[in-house]
Amino acid sequence: MVLGGKSGGAEIRPAGKGLFGGGMNLLTGKKALVTGARRGIGGEIARVFAENGADVGVNDIERDGEAEKTLAAVKKLGRKATWHQADIGASAQRERMFDEFLKEHGRIDILVNNAVRAQMTPFSELEEADWDHQIGHALKGYVFCAKRAANEMVKQGGGGRIISISSVHSFRAWPKDTIYGIVKAGLNRLVLSMAVDLAGTGITANCIAPGYIDSRVLTADQEPNRGGKGYADHAIPLIPARRGGLPRDIANMALFLASDLSSYVNGETILVDGGLQAGGTPD
Structure with a gap:
């Protein structure tokens, strides 16, 4: 869901307006x-990167109409867009994805780990x-x-x-x-080790931890933990x-971390949650 105007006194940036106006x-x-x-x-990150001059390889486990829209958006911005279908949990598919990307683009400057497969199950x-x-x-x-990217x-x-895209769930528990x-939480720890082991290479490794995001990846059948109107009603007062975050809020942070503006930021997990972790209790 992409909103325009203001909510609670805070501006909600409409689609097409990236960090610093996208210019x-x-x-x-x-x-x-x-x-x-x-x-x-992930699709919004691809768009924001293209708005800021990057060529983008788009990965997902399936190619559908949504994937075509993302590829078309990158191309419309005058940037190269390539498709790389793979399940990143399968080693052969993952390695093929990188091989194809490098063949198409010649090098890799930025990796965003965003593939999601959330499954909410009671502990018992x-x-x-x-x-x-x-x-x-x-x-x-x-x-x-x-x-692979670091090597x-x-x-x-x-x-x-x-x-890497982490989550506010790495800092606090929900049912x-x-x-x-x-x-x-493992991703947060991963970037600490990467920062140390890759010292002196010029590579930085960081996580973004979103809070509640209004995105179609958050579906009603996962309520009240990951989405749907019921979850929005539950989460936003916290x-x-x-307001809920937008995919563009996360994409703008990814842009900062991908750019030279963040050259001294390394091994960090940055919350982008509208203050959810700081507050967390309704009025």
């Missing part, structure tokens, strides 16, 4: 691979299959995407940016989010900004 071309000439980018947060009902499914896809996939960036020289929260 600074902060990523001119950069080559970015965004996983989970056919729609939602957890099955090993649930654990293997989420740890094996989200956490494993993010780790080994980051490893390529080291070979290329000149540094790079690796950004049914045990495995999801563990996965996202947010000091008194």
Whole structure:
């Protein structure tokens, strides 16, 4: 959902207006691979990067009408857009994705780990299959995407940016989010190790932790934990900004972390949650 105007005294930036009005071309000439980018947060990151001069590889597990819209939006902005279908939790597919991206673009300057496979289950009902499914896809996939990207960036020289999408669920618990929260907390810890182990390479590794985001990835059947009107009614009173976040809010932070403006930011997890973690209680 993309809103215009103001909410609770805070401006909600309409689509098409990126950081600093989208006119600074902060990523001119950069080559970015965004996983989970056919729609939602990933799709918006692809658009904002293209608005700022980057060529973009779009990954997702399926190619549908939403994926076509994202690819078309990048191309309309005059940037190269390539499609890379893969399940990042499957090693052969993941490696093929990188091989194809490098063949198309010649190098990789930015990786955004965004692929999402959330499954909310009460703790007492957890099955090993649930654990293997989420740890094996989200956490494993993010780790080994980051490893491949970092190795390529080291070979290329000149540094790079690796950004992973974490969650406010990594800082606090909600019902049914045990495995999801563990996965996202693991990403926060991952970037600490990457910052240390990649010291001196010019590569930075950071996480963005969104709060409640109005996005179609948040579907009603996952209410009250991940989406739907019922969840919006529950979540927004907890947010000091008194609105849900937009995919563009997360994309603008990704733009900052992908650009030279963030060159001294490394190993961090940045909350973009409208104050949810700071407040968290309704009036």
